Structure formats: C-alpha cells, structure tokens
Amino acid sequence: MPPEADRRGFALPSAMLTLLLVSLMAAGGFLLTWVDGQSARAFARSTEAFYVAESGLATALATAEAPNPSVPPVSVGGGTATVSFERLMELGPTETVYRVESLGQIVAGGAVFERSVGQLLWVAGPPQLPGALVLVGGTSGTGPQGTISGLDPFGGACPQQPSPVAGVAYWGGPPPTPDSMLTISGLPPDRRMTANVSVAAETGLRWAELLASWGPRPDATVPPDPWPSLGSSSYIRIPGSETLDAGSSGRGALVVEGDLTLDGGFAWSGLILVGGALRLNGNVSIRGTLASGLTGGLGVAADFGGHRIDLRFDACAVAAAAEGLTAPAAEIPGTWYEVW
Numbered sequence: 631m632p633p634e635a636d637r638r639g640f641a642l643p644s645a646m647l648t649l650l651l652v653s654l655m656a657a658g659g660f661l662l663t664w665v666d667g668q669s670a671r672a673f674a675r676s677t678e679a680f681y682v683a684e685s686g687l688a689t690a691l692a693t694a695e696a697p698n699p700s701v702p703p704v705s706v707g708g709g710t711a712t713v714s715f716e717r718l719m720e721l722g723p724t725e726t727v728y729r730v731e732s733l734g735q736i737v738a739g740g741a742v743f744e745r746s747v748g749q750l751l752w753v754a755g756p757p758q759l760p761g762a763l764v765l766v767g768g769t770s771g772t773g774p775q776g777t778i779s780g781l782d783p784f785g786g787a788c789p790q791q792p793s794p795v796a797g798v799a800y801w802g803g804p805p806p807t808p809d810s811m812l813t814i815s816g817l818p819p820d821r822r823m824t825a826n827v828s829v830a831a832e833t834g835l836r837w838a839e840l841l842a843s844w845g846p847r848p849d850a851t852v853p854p855d856p857w858p859s860l861g862s863s864s865y866i867r868i869p870g871s872e873t874l875d876a877g878s879s880g881r882g883a884l885v886v887e888g889d890l891t892l893d894g895g896f897a898w899s900g901l902i903l904v905g906g907a908l909r910l911n912g913n914v915s916i917r918g919t920l921a922s923g924l925t926g927g928l929g930v931a932a933d934f935g936g937h938r939i940d941l942r943f944d945a946c947a948v949a950a951a952a953e954g955l956t957a958p959a960a961e962i963p964g965t966w967y968e969v970w
C-alpha cells in the first residue's frame with residue numbers, strides 16, 4: 631500500500647474560501663440595505679415634495695382673486711411650492727376658469743425631489759355695477775330731487791371698478807326723469823340694459839348665491855347682531871325689510887333682502903344692494919352705488935317720494951365694499967391631476 635497522504639495543507643484554503651463567501655454575502659447584504667435605505671429616503675423626500683405641492687394648491691384655492699390671481703412661493707417645512715395660473719375660459723364679466731399647477735420641491739443632500747399637482751379653479755372677481763343708480767324694474771310716485779351722477783374724476787385710482795358709469799342703469803322702466811329739480815349725469819346719463827341679458831351676466835352679481843349659506847359671510851346680520859359702529863367699514867346683511875335713518879349711516883356693503891326705506895339724514899359710502907323696493911322718506915346722501923329690485927321681475931324698484939337724493943358714483947368706495955361680496959375661489963370637482 632502507498633504511504634498515507636499528508637492532508638494538513640487543505641484546511642487553510644477551505645477556511646479562506648469560506649471567509650470569502652461569508653464576506654461577499656455580508657457585503658451583498660450591506661449593499662441591499664443601503665439601496666433599500668436610499669430608496670426609502672428618496673420615497674420619503676418625494677412624498678414630502680407631493681405634500682408641499684398640495685399645500686401650494688390649497689393656498690391658491692384659499693387666496694386666488696380675480697382679475698389677475700397669483701400666489702408667491704409657498705414655504706412648507708423644508709420645501710417650496712411654486713404656483714402658476716393659466717387662464718382657460720371666461721364665464722362672465724367677473725368669472726374665469728383657471729388651470730392651476732403647483733410644483734413642490736425638496737432639496738436634500740444635494741439632490742432635488744419634485745412633485746407637481748394641478749386642478750381647475752373657478753375664480754370670481756367683485757361685482758361691477760353699471761350705474762350709480764341701478765334699477766331692476768321701474769319707479770313710481772313723485773320723482774326725486776337732487777343729483778344722480780355716474781362721473782367719478784378719481785375713478786382711475788381704483789381700476790377694479792369701471793369708471794365712469796351711467797347715472798341710471800335700468801332693466802324695465804321707466805327710470806327717473808331729469809328736470810329742473812333733478813340732474814342726472816354719467817356715461818351715458820341713463821342706460822337701458824338689454825332685456826335678455828340678466829343682472830348676473832351683466833354685473834357678475836348673483837343675488838341667490840350672495841344670500842346662500844355658503845356665500846360670502848357678512849360681518850353683521852341685523853338682526854340679531856347690533857348695528858356696527860359708524861366708523862367701521864363692514865358687510866352688513868338685513869334678512870328682511872328695514873327702515874334706516876341717520877343713526878344707521880356708515881360705509882361698506884349693505885345688503886337688504888327685502889324692501890329698504892331710508893329716512894332723512896341717512897348717509898352711506900360704498901355699495902347698497904336691495905332685493906325689493908327702495909323708498910325714500912327724507913333726504914339722503916350716498917357715495918358709491920345703489921341698486922334695488924334685485925330679486926327680479928319688472929315691478930316697482932324705487933319710490934323716491936319727491937325727496938332729495940345726492941347720489942354720486944365713487945369707484946374706490948364701491949371697490950372697497952365689493953371686496954366683501956366676492957365669492958371665494960372654488961375647485962371644479964373631478965379636475966385634480968398629478969403631473970408626471
């Protein structure tokens with residue numbers, strides 16, 4: 631028999647091979663763990679960018695205003711949302727549909743993670759009244775004395791409201807007639823509105839939506855709220871009919887759902903909207919715009935009772951008051967999308 635072989639030299643190569651295999655497996659495990667960690671971090675940063683983009687879109691919904699909506703860069707946590715508006719469709723004199731896109735960015739470790747979302751928004755501007763006195767219907771009784779003027783020499787300072795406007799703009803008729811006791815001026819002095827064009831289409835003022843529970847919220851509803859102080863500018867809504875005198879003078883937007891009777895000494899700066907008829911029981915002074923008969927129909931919109939009215943259009947007063955009547959921007963259902 632041959633002598634027994636010396637096997638002592640085989641142990642070292644086997645051990646080294648085993649150590650190599652274990653090291654490779656460990657390195658592979660570390661690599662997979664590292665890749666998974668990088669993927670998880672990238673997914674987390676991408677998700678953060680998505681929520682930043684959503685925040686920009688929400689900011690656009692909350693703050694967009696016509697006629698030129700814009701949103702400055704929105705900082706959320708460690709990211710920034712850049713919002714852009716694209717005008718798609720004009721629905722009326724004050725209503726526009728925009729495509730709004732929001733790009734969310736997160737910068738981490740020298741890398742930039744981006745996500746973009748978008749939606750269509752309906753954006754409305756403040757109503758624009760075509761006259762110092764707007765009547766949806768005619769007048770009855772003795773005509774007024776005094777001045778009705780749609781001319782505002784400083785109207786250019788507030789381009790949100792057109793200026794000058796007609797002295798009297800009316801649907802139906804007849805309007806007040808100028809005479810030796812009444813001066814009516816404007817561009818034109820009186821304007822008969824097209825019968826088949828609604829008040830909403832002409833002015834952007836949607837009476838039913840204005841009074842709806844989801845419409846613009848008034849600063850005071852009288853009653854039950856007390857009348858605001860004389861020096862404050864506010865949006866006041868009166869649910870029924872009311873009589874107001876000098877103690878109810880003020881400025882801002884006054885919306886009366888029913889009839890409005892004004893006693894002598896009443897003065898207002900801004901916008902007065904009356905659903906029913908307007909009646910004068912004394913001399914009044916108004917800087918801005920007065921509209922009555924807005925619930926519709928061609929009945930009596932105003933009865934001046936032969937009293938004196940000093941009504942002069944003021945673009946800036948109307949613009950300031952109309953801001954409170956502007957409906958908030960609204961998302962159009964089913965139009966949300968993500969940009970890939």
